[in-house]
Amino acid sequence: MKILLQKCKAGIKANLIPGIVLQILGLLIVLGYYNVQYVQEVCQKISELKQSSGFLFSGISTCLAGGVIPVAFLILTKRISREKALASTIFYSCFWFWKGIEIDFFYRYQAIWFGDEATFKVIASKVLFDQFVWNPVYAAPCIALCYFWMDCGFSFKRFKKELSREMFTLKIPSLLVSTWVVWFPMCAIIYSLPTLLQVPLFNIVLCFFVLLVNIICEDQSSEEVSGKTV
Numbered sequence: 001m002k003i004l005l006q007k008c009k010a011g012i013k014a015n016l017i018p019g020i021v022l023q024i025l026g027l028l029i030v031l032g033y034y035n036v037q038y039v040q041e042v043c044q045k046i047s048e049l050k051q052s053s054g055f056l057f058s059g060i061s062t063c064l065a066g067g068v069i070p071v072a073f074l075i076l077t078k079r080i081s082r083e084k085a086l087a088s089t090i091f092y093s094c095f096w097f098w099k100g101i102e103i104d105f106f107y108r109y110q111a112i113w114f115g116d117e118a119t120f121k122v123i124a125s126k127v128l129f130d131q132f133v134w135n136p137v138y139a140a141p142c143i144a145l146c147y148f149w150m151d152c153g154f155s156f157k158r159f160k161k162e163l164s165r166e167m168f169t170l171k172i173p174s175l176l177v178s179t180w181v182v183w184f185p186m187c188a189i190i191y192s193l194p195t196l197l198q199v200p201l202f203n204i205v206l207c208f209f210v211l212l213v214n215i216i217c218e219d220q221s222s223e224e225v226s227g228k229t230v
Contacts, residue, residue: 019182022205026189029201033193047196055101058199062100065203067092070210091150096206104199106134111195118192126191131184140176141168182209 032039050057071089074080080088114125148167152158190201 018209019186022182022208023185023189025208026186026201026205029204030189030192033197043197046200047194050196050200055104058100058104059097060100061200061203062103062206063093063097065207066096066099066210067094069207073211087154088150091154095146100199100203103202107195107198110191116195118194123188123191127184127187130187130191131180135183136176140179141172144172144175 029039033043034040068089071080071085071092074088075085110126110129114129115122144167148163148171149156149159152162186205190198190205193201
């Protein structure tokens with residue numbers, strides 16, 4: 001329990017600043033949508049594109065936001081070695097393409113279950129179901145296990161060998177708790193938009209979240225190494 005609390009605390013600390021930045025960005029977009037004509041016009045065009053393209057829009061846009069753009073940045077800034085560049089690009093692109101379609105399904109069904117109005121009751125119901133049912137039961141374990149498989153060099157044999165109880169009692173719970181600082185408020189912001197605009201806003205947040213977390217985690221690792229060598 002002590003180790004779990006320490007990991008949760010470290011994760012919350014790492015995600016706090018990126019979370020605040022992204023929440024401000026998301027809030028500005030939502031306020032712009034409801035108050036600024038130009039933003040409304042842009043959002044209307046995005047809604048029309050989303051409506052006409054359906055799940056393909058969600059798959060491609062999430063693939064770009066969570067996979068292609070962050071990995072391209074990490075490669076260009078030499079944060080990923082050349083040896084891992086191709087495998088990382090393929091994995092992240094395929095993974096987030098699939099997740100984009102999955103998230104679109106989830107948002108659509110939430111609108112059916114709870115409604116599509118931007119009321120406190122509807123938004124609160126969606127946020128609570130998202131963060132306390134969808135995430136603990138499926139989303140967080142899915143991401144953790146897929147990323148762990150990647151860390152195992154995409155070897156199912158090694159994955160099976162190295163998978164331990166710690167994954168479910170320590171790593172996944174700490175991942176879930178540490179990301180709440182970002183996604184609990186962010187979900188409320190996302191769900192205050194119409195359903196057609198929820199995936200696009202999620203993608204904007206996802207892209208910056210992946211970039212910021214990778215940069216911060218690497219900087220912290222570099223500081224730890226420097227501290228040990230001094």
